[in-house]
Amino acid sequence: MPLPHVGEVLTTPVPRPVSMPGPTEPTTPLTMSKLSPIEQSKRLAAYIAVDKHIFPEHKIIGIGSGSTVPYVVERIVQQGKELNKDRVFIPTGFQSKELIISSNLNLGDVDQFPTIDVTIDGADEVDLELNCIKGGGACHLREKVLAEAAKTFILVADYRKNVEYLGTAFTPGVPIEVVPFAYAKVLQNLHHVLGSRTAALRMAKAKAGPVVSDNGNFIIDAPFSREEMMNPYSVMARIKMLTGVVEVGLFCHMAQAAYFGNQDGSVTVKRMEGSQVVEEHITAP
Ligand SMILES: O=C[C@H](O)[C@H](O)[C@H](O)COP(=O)(O)O
Numbered sequence: 001m002p003l004p005h006v007g008e009v010l011t012t013p014v015p016r017p018v019s020m021p022g023p024t025e026p027t028t029p030l031t032m033s034k035l036s037p038i039e040q041s042k043r044l045a046a047y048i049a050v051d052k053h054i055f056p057e058h059k060i061i062g063i064g065s066g067s068t069v070p071y072v073v074e075r076i077v078q079q080g081k082e083l084n085k086d087r088v089f090i091p092t093g094f095q096s097k098e099l100i101i102s103s104n105l106n107l108g109d110v111d112q113f114p115t116i117d118v119t120i121d122g123a124d125e126v127d128l129e130l131n132c133i134k135g136g137g138a139c140h141l142r143e144k145v146l147a148e149a150a151k152t153f154i155l156v157a158d159y160r161k162n163v164e165y166l167g168t169a170f171t172p173g174v175p176i177e178v179v180p181f182a183y184a185k186v187l188q189n190l191h192h193v194l195g196s197r198t199a200a201l202r203m204a205k206a207k208a209g210p211v212v213s214d215n216g217n218f219i220i221d222a223p224f225s226r227e228e229m230m231n232p233y234s235v236m237a238r239i240k241m242l243t244g245v246v247e248v249g250l251f252c253h254m255a256q257a258a259y260f261g262n263q264d265g266s267v268t269v270k271r272m273e274g275s276q277v278v279e280e281h282i283t284a285p
Pocket of ligand 1: 064065066067068069121122123124133134135136137138139140143157
């Protein structure tokens with residue numbers, strides 16, 4: 001599949017649920033669909049990230065979680081059955097597992113494939129150095145394993161997630177997965193030792209009691225000050241030292257690039273070039 005160039009008009013079939021068969025679809029400019037502006041920007045970021053990073057030689061592909069990732073899978077499906085028949089897709093949780101199955105893609109797991117060619121995932125926020133907060137959907141343990149397993153780890157998001165410092169727009173705090181029997185002690189340590197005074201157990205919305213992750217664990221959301229979040233690696237390391245913590249939703253120095261769909265139909269790309277992050281804009285009218 002040819003890569004889009006800066007300024008190129010991207011055209012694509014009108015989106016439909018990936019599992020829904022249909023006649024040959026008309027080609028419509030990406031930004032002229034019936035999706036809301038936010039959904040359009042998510043889709044734009046996802047499509048360009050797939051076009052730029054998922055090549056025919058990539059056979060083991062990690063699929064992240066969240067509301068942007070369905071567009072990643074949609075674009076992968078558009079690469080065609082011939083390319084996808086020899087590929088294996090590794091999910092980061094229940095949602096992406098269902099997505100892979102319903103898209104008729106081959107499902108695998110990271111214990112069979114501990115080395116992944118490319119993982120593409122969403123993010124709750126991404127900072128200037130490509131550090132990010134993940135775990136707004138409680139999937140960050142598996143997501144981090146798949147990010148580490150990947151030769152290339154790519155983030156996709158809409159423009160609201162593109163920030164200077166983590167914790168700017170995503171305010172619930174750092175998601176922390178903890179083993180259930182240790183949650184009260186971890187909370188106490190967060191409040192009194194690490195100074196996250198409002199850290200709280202994440203409660204379920206349509207169930208009495210706490211959110212339970214795909215791994216059977218609880219989630220704590222722990223806010224930290226702007227000053228502390230300017231050094232997310234240090235925050236992550238201190239949380240990770242607390243006994244009972246399984247994983248922290250701060251991904252530091254892991255992503256090679258992040259794609260943000262903008263409201264004007266362009267995509268902002270931040271990518272590592274050596275040890276520097278460079279930024280460019282791709283226009284997809
Ligand atoms: O646990 C959830 C994941 O880290 C998601 O990738 C993250 O919350 C972003 O999701 P969305 O694309 O829906 O904003």
